[in-house]
Amino acid sequence: MLIVDKEGILIRYNVKMEKSMTPEDAAAELYPKDELNRAIAEAIFEGEEDDVIDGLKAAIAAGKDPISLIDDSLMVGMKVVTELYDQGVIFLPNVMMSADAMLEGIEFCKAEAGSSPKPKGKVVVHVAEGDVHDIGKSIVAALLRANGYEVVDLGRDVPVDEVIACVKKESPMMLTGTALMTTTMFAFKEVNDRLLEAGIRMPFQCGGGAVNQDFVSTYELGVYGEEAADAPKMADAILAGKSLAELKATFHKH
Amino acid sequence: MLIVDKEGILIRYNVKMEKSMTPEDAAAELYPKDELNRAIAEAIFEGEEDDVIDGLKAAIAAGKDPISLIDDSLMVGMKVVTELYDQGVIFLPNVMMSADAMLEGIEFCKAEAGSSPKPKGKVVVHVAEGDVHDIGKSIVAALLRANGYEVVDLGRDVPVDEVIACVKKESPMMLTGTALMTTTMFAFKEVNDRLLEAGIRMPFQCGGGAVNQDFVSTYELGVYGEEAADAPKMADAILAGKSLAELKATFHKH
């Protein structure tokens, strides 16, 4: 058998570029100063649901308001996570586990307070009719939630009628569509036309395997989303007041 | 050096499929019966201009009408050539050389008669603005001529204005466009729009390297032409009364 050393044949750029800082060190710099909040944020970062609840209990016992804990500890911890993910210091499963922990924490706070905080905004997500590929959509939903958005997840194989009905009912700030097949992504055009017909000019971010920028550019409301992390980025941009044209300019990278 | 016999690696399908008949045998079956006409048709097939003129002289001397000789001998000879080319028995250079001989014969007949025959129809050909690739266009023009069409050849790098002006002036039965570059074929859309604006609904056959059926399908008058031989075929179809939709159905092969 022939074994040839890799020198000159390939470069493991990931090894070459590896950050010397551990994720824990990087996170440590970002935690809140307050001891109680910090413990909760750390538990979020570790994705340890039980520790999150314990931390919240301790903070509430120390007199903190459950609803403000959401913003001051849970969200802060989650922001550490999403920031380090964006920087490439931690990986997606960490985000997923932290998001699970955060959501559980929020439920706990809401139960304690007997009331709900106002979310940053609402997003409807779906997978096109006839398409079973849904893991990309699930990542999109998770990252939106991780960034503080409320997500209405219509699931996979969703007929156009159902999408339109839901948008009318929920009035989200943004709609996302995922399709992985050439034949199913065609439904996005119809969603676009039906929205316009109904007088709804809302950003409709579309992504997934077979979907591409050129295709998405063929319908007015469409903005192409290349990777799941673009979904919360676009939601943030909408909150920042960006127009449809500006969104396209930012997210159309090819 | 390693030499490996081709068995199992590749098949020379051209060798395997080769017709046993020689081009000469195949042509012999198609020549006209009349001795004088036959001699001219043979000279056309051989692409021998001098023999064509000699044959025409002999036929005229024997009392034949120069203008009917065009149809009865020159065109008949040329039909043998284009038919055998379509069947794959002879190759393009033969067609080119025969067409040269035929055109010379026609000039001779016209001079002898002092009048011109009515051509089957007129076609305007051009290469899009900014594009220098013109050999495909030249083949298209030659094959159209070989099939009895009058060709107005605008050459290469032709601005849209010039195309439109020429169409208005010449009222051809069909227009062709050649482009080999993604950036130049874009002009075809403009030609289409300008024609429609002027109320001219004329088949506009487009071909050449970068041009493809999907692109041509995006403008109303466009019919995709894959190989040069499709140009006379389409002209024939137009003469046979085919509509734009029927032309698309026939020539859109992909």
Added chain:
Amino acid sequence: MAVKKFTTMAYNNADEMVFGRAKSPVKAGLDLEIGAGYTTAEVNYAPRPEAGETKEKLVNEYQRITRDIMARMVQVGFPSVVLETEHVQQMTNNPTWGAEVAHAQKTIMEEYHEEYGIKCALRHTPGDIREDKDFLQLRGDKYNVVMESFEAVADAGADLLSIESMGGKEIFDYAVLRNDIPGMLYAIGVLGSMDMEYLWQGIAKVAQQKNVTPAGDTDCAQANTAMFIAGGLLDKNLAHTLAIIARSLAGARTLSGYEAGATGPGKDCGYENIIIKGITGMPMAFEGKTSTCAHSDVMGNLIMQCCDLWSNESVEYHAEFGGTTVQCWSESLSYDCALMNTALKSGNEKILRDLLMASDRFRDPQSYILAYDNAFKVGQAIVKDGNDIYLRAKNAATECCNLLTGAEGLEMTKFETNALNKAAAELAALTSDSEKFMSDCMEKYKAEVKVFKPENYAL
């Protein structure tokens, strides 16, 4: 059909394995023999977006695709070709649609075969439509539609039957995004294998009745999802060490189809097929450096090492300067095959195989394990406990970890190494009692994954 578990390797050693030759070649279609001393391109394609609108448009689209490919093959002088049609949903849900497509394609292929003598075969891969909007529905009505679809395409001319089955996917999707190794093992190794055994007995029966080939499955739904999420060297969505553990598990899972009657050629996107080939001796399809139209991977050359069919995975049908996409890619694939066939014919197949393998061996933990020597070891770990689907999957994952831990010449990032060490520890801590593992998992995932329905696996 009877299920026969593999407990030994088909080859005495890894070095016996090469491209173009399998211990048990498969005759199929029009004069084709797969794994009988030569490789053949397998061309895949997806209809243009607007083609799905009506049945007529769809049939027409596949006719154009088929004609384009066959024409290009004879223009450049290639002796053989396989076409694969992966059904879009409509074609499986309406078995007559799939059948019409198969018939239209096969008619054209027969014309070319008759006129030029080109050897060819048609693979059809119905979609695994066994699910409702929210849940998998692996048994019952939907299963029957899938079987009808297989019958219909076989009647209509499909020579090779395949599917990308989905058993275990509901647990896997949850587990892979949470670095949950036992969950991945349960999803792929246990649930996936159980479903395949059930499903493939059905497919093998249809194939036998219709006298066509039950070709094989792939763990696309799980191992490929992991591979795609893992992505390139600089992506940060999943440790590549975990993606290759999923792939090793897939070796144990995909084997189940061949135990239930499939005979190969295994389906192109099964990167685990190198393990399967070692165990079964059946011919396998692969995809890699000439399927960049469909995806990027980090073992494009290596994965060609022992292919019998060589595929482009899929490309949308549209025009390029060099012809339609299916023409471009079928030509590139066929040149690759011509190179391999020249090597086979001149006795140089092992050196070419080794060059392919060596060029990617250290590119990634995934390529390292799929190098034929290491893949063979994973295969050995599987057959050692071939009769126990849990243990053999656990063995595969463990062997994968061991090989990576002891790897020489492979540099890994700290992140990859950490994920690996954690996985290895978790695997080591697992019970060796299948029943206990099954019941533990049942309890855990019933609670955590709300779409998990044990009745899908007759559990």
Added chain:
Amino acid sequence: MAVKKFTTMAYNNADEMVFGRAKSPVKAGLDLEIGAGYTTAEVNYAPRPEAGETKEKLVNEYQRITRDIMARMVQVGFPSVVLETEHVQQMTNNPTWGAEVAHAQKTIMEEYHEEYGIKCALRHTPGDIREDKDFLQLRGDKYNVVMESFEAVADAGADLLSIESMGGKEIFDYAVLRNDIPGMLYAIGVLGSMDMEYLWQGIAKVAQQKNVTPAGDTDCAQANTAMFIAGGLLDKNLAHTLAIIARSLAGARTLSGYEAGATGPGKDCGYENIIIKGITGMPMAFEGKTSTCAHSDVMGNLIMQCCDLWSNESVEYHAEFGGTTVQCWSESLSYDCALMNTALKSGNEKILRDLLMASDRFRDPQSYILAYDNAFKVGQAIVKDGNDIYLRAKNAATECCNLLTGAEGLEMTKFETNALNKAAAELAALTSDSEKFMSDCMEKYKAEVKVFKPENYAL
């Protein structure tokens, strides 16, 4: 610059020639060395149709293309890459457009080089815009614009300068469609060479002033037109034996650029580069089985045999499942290179070269002659009379005919053999007096080709 004719071969024998190694490697761009023991992918691309509308759109398009390619290279771990931008007409006619594109691309490449250390270089190929609507205008105003374009792109960051020059094309277009061998010889061998010598002295001077590489030319305008018209095995537009005679002539012609100062890497679409490499020892780019996006040919593997850069010729920028087209093709190319580099590193380059060559050797008369051993013989025929552009071209064509006539193992159709015999007879009947040939042709083509203007060649 001084012109130095080649009268000897750079290699002692054909077997010395391999891919990735040239006698005179070329350093270029950011740490790249071409022909110095490794091969590198050269990626080519064409902007989307609508991108040509404004300068801003065009610059933007090339930025996206460049970023996509560089990103993919690091994702899969490839150590080096070359990008080639073939100007669309606007970019050459407005030298600042071309310069802005070059600058935008190079800036991105520098970022990647800095961050990842990837070796890379940028080739720019202005269009040969030396013509009016109806006539070639090889000298004068248009020549000056071309030179300005070269200066501007060199200033802006282009590392390698190339062009596909058009000298002789007006005669060639006429001759090739009429099986006119002496006309082809005159067009390619005489007029083409004369124009190249004139043009390349100018380019070499610019390159020297700007400290960049005058890389080389290709006989695209003639030999490739012939190859395209000849097409596949079943096409009936031109005998493939004539296409390879045109190619052999192109060997004699394209050499003129290197005699006038070019140093390589020769441009990808010059299939005659294998002859040129033998004569000059300079590194060469080639395209074949991984340029099916741009065209089909009948020697896709063989032409890889001695490449230093390996190119996809060109692909329209658009999306595929696997990323954008430039990402897909750059990845496939780079895997090919990884295979060759592994062979080089392990001392197996000759066996891989031979397998590539052997797989296509008998596919077509064109591949037969371009097999490195035969191409080397054509090279020897050229240098034998290296000082006389007419004789050396005639020698090349004659040697090509001789090799085909005596070919063992190559089956030709009667049609190809007839065309060959006729060509051989016509070549044999030609004068060996250059002056006489020149004046005969002048007279003949002045009369027959109305667009022929001798002043283009200072005749």
